[in-house]
Amino acid sequence: MNLFGVQLDLFGAQPQPENPKEEVKETHLDSTGVVRFKYNPLLKKSIRCKAGFLFGHPEVQLPAYMKGPEFAEARELAAEWAEHAIRRKTAKNKAVIKDLVSRFWTLVDQILVDNGESPISSKGRVPPICPQGKYHNLDKVLEAINETYFENKLTCRITWSNRVGGLSFHSIRKDPITGEDFHLISISKGYDAANCPLYAIAGVVYHECLHIVIPPVESNGRRIVHGCNFRKQEKLYIYFEEWTKWHKEVLPRNIRCLRKHKPI
Ligand SMILES: [Zn+2]
Incomplete structure (x- = not known):
């Protein structure tokens, strides 16, 4: 039957x-x-x-x-x-x-x-890498930082972040063609703004690059991400003060606008 x-x-x-x-x-x-x-x-x-x-x-x-x-x-x-x-x-x-x-x-x-088309969005899939933003191209910033501070030795890739939270971070991804792991830096969209100077984007890119060069260490059961050495190296960035000021004062405002879907 x-x-x-x-x-x-x-x-x-x-x-x-x-x-x-x-x-x-x-x-x-x-x-x-x-x-x-x-x-x-x-x-x-x-x-x-x-x-x-x-x-x-x-x-x-x-x-x-x-x-x-x-x-x-x-x-x-x-x-x-x-x-x-x-x-x-x-x-x-x-x-x-x-x-x-x-x-x-x-x-x-x-x-x-x-190709400038929309991805076939699907839950659980990793978002595509998009270095070209509305105002800034992250590939260009990474290239300059890599040359100036890392003797062009970094082999990471970079993208504007898809998270709404506004944090920049670094993760390990797998190249779909070769199946090999690579470092991916994701930058908060709060930086992709007309009011964001290049020195601020370069600052956050340099910070994330440093995380690749200085990985977190375990000490007495604690995971230290921004240790003494990290903080010392971080200050080598030529516009460190200007960047941290922008990061503290302007970025939170930009992220609030993004959350309310207002243009920045
Ligand atoms: Zn950090």
Whole structure:
């Protein structure tokens, strides 16, 4: 007995074909030439695969907007994902699949944002890296700080923060393409303002860079983030006094405006 089928009949719903063939426009192959990509305009937030296209290698269906050359690296991740997804679901394989899926969507969001489009927002996913703000470009500030204070030795990346709280912080992220960890500095949006001088942004960027160079230490069960050495190094910044004054006096006002969705 097929209860589900009866229910569908009751509501007059017709079962939809899973991969409507007429919607599939073009096909591509991955760099190894064994995984085939098809593009489906009906897909937006999902990808699909099936086994057995060529010598057991899969065919992957991608949303049509992933056709362009800028998505080449994302397609390679999708191909890798499909090669695992068609295999037996061992615990190890499941973990690899989960990792590849999350790297794939992180990269897709990053590509969309780099192209000036909105990311496919989804809960729990890391926000894309956006160094270009409304008023200030953080890449330029980081470049100057790295050259002036760190002999260009820092390999971190930088973004405007997505948090509303207004704090700047530093975290470890995984590169979706290589799977390797990197340091990411996130700067409070309270600094992306017309009333924010460059010396203030450079100050907070220098402070966050120092956290990478001087990691927190444990002492008698306490975690010391801004130790003596940190505070000493921090003062080497040429506009240290000016920055801390701006940080204490103007930043809280800017953050209050942001919370009330007022322009700053
Ligand atoms: Zn700090």
